[in-house]
Amino acid sequence: MKAISAGEVLPSLTVTFRREDLVRYAGASGDFNPIHWSDRMAAALGLPGVIAHGMLTMASAVRVVTDWLDDPADLVEYGVRFTKPIVVPDDADGAEVTFSAKVDKVADGLAEFDITAIFGGEKVLGRSRAVVRVS
Numbered sequence: 001m002k003a004i005s006a007g008e009v010l011p012s013l014t015v016t017f018r019r020e021d022l023v024r025y026a027g028a029s030g031d032f033n034p035i036h037w038s039d040r041m042a043a044a045l046g047l048p049g050v051i052a053h054g055m056l057t058m059a060s061a062v063r064v065v066t067d068w069l070d071d072p073a074d075l076v077e078y079g080v081r082f083t084k085p086i087v088v089p090d091d092a093d094g095a096e097v098t099f100s101a102k103v104d105k106v107a108d109g110l111a112e113f114d115i116t117a118i119f120g121g122e123k124v125l126g127r128s129r130a131v132v133r134v135s
Contacts (some may be wrong), residue, residue: 001066001070001071001074001133001134001135002055002069002074002134002135003082003135004071004103004106004134005103005105005106005112006103006105006106007102007103008102009062009100009102009103010064010065010068010100010101010113011047012098012099012100012111013060013062013063013064013067013098013099013100014096014098015059015060015063015096015097015099016054016093016097016098016108017056017086017088017094017095017096017097018088018092018094018095018098019050019088019089019094020054020088020119021035021052021056021088022052022053022088022095023037025053025056026117029053029055029056029079031053031055035042035047035050035051036050036051036053037050037114038130039052039090040049047085047087047106047117048085048087049051049087049088049089050087050088050089050090051085051086051087051088052082052085052086052088052095054082054105056122057082057086057097058078059116059129060097060099060123061080061099061115061117062075062078062096062115062130064099064100064115065100065101065115065130065132068073068105071134072110073113074078074132074133074134075119075131075132076110076127076131076132076133077129077131078127078130078131079127079128079131080115080125080126080127080128081125081126081127082124082125082126083124083125083126083127084119084122084123084124085124086119086124087110096119097117097118097119097124098117098118098119098120099115099116099117099118100115100116100118101113101114101115101116101130102114102116102131106134107112109133109135110131110132110133110134111131111132111134112129112131113129113131113132114128114129115128115129116128
């Protein structure tokens with residue numbers, strides 16, 4: 001287990017989502033909702049374009065913490081609120097999201113991290129928090 005103090009900031013992580021990533025995730029998760037691959041269906045539902053799966057975004061966000069841990073099994077709690085979609089264009093550039101994490105508090109062998117996800121200059125997750133075992 002790692003040691004850390006309140007206020008410390010972990011190294012940020014930038015992830016690029018491309019359409020092919022959404023297709024692979026759909027296959028792995030079984031979530032073939034057309035808003036994750038069809039511009040036409042996304043537009044019909046009032047979305048600005050094809051959007052990344054929420055669970056893919058959530059899993060990518062917590063990597064900023066689990067990549068720091070010696071053992072990812074030290075993650076004991078994790079939750080997020082989805083506040084804005086990540087629109088993934090049908091091009092080679094994709095959608096770049098930067099994740100960062102700051103320790104809010106450390107007590108009783110647990111550290112609570114606030115995780116931030118920035119896409120297009122805006123936060124796309126709210127109340128994103130991970131709790132991990134620390135020494």
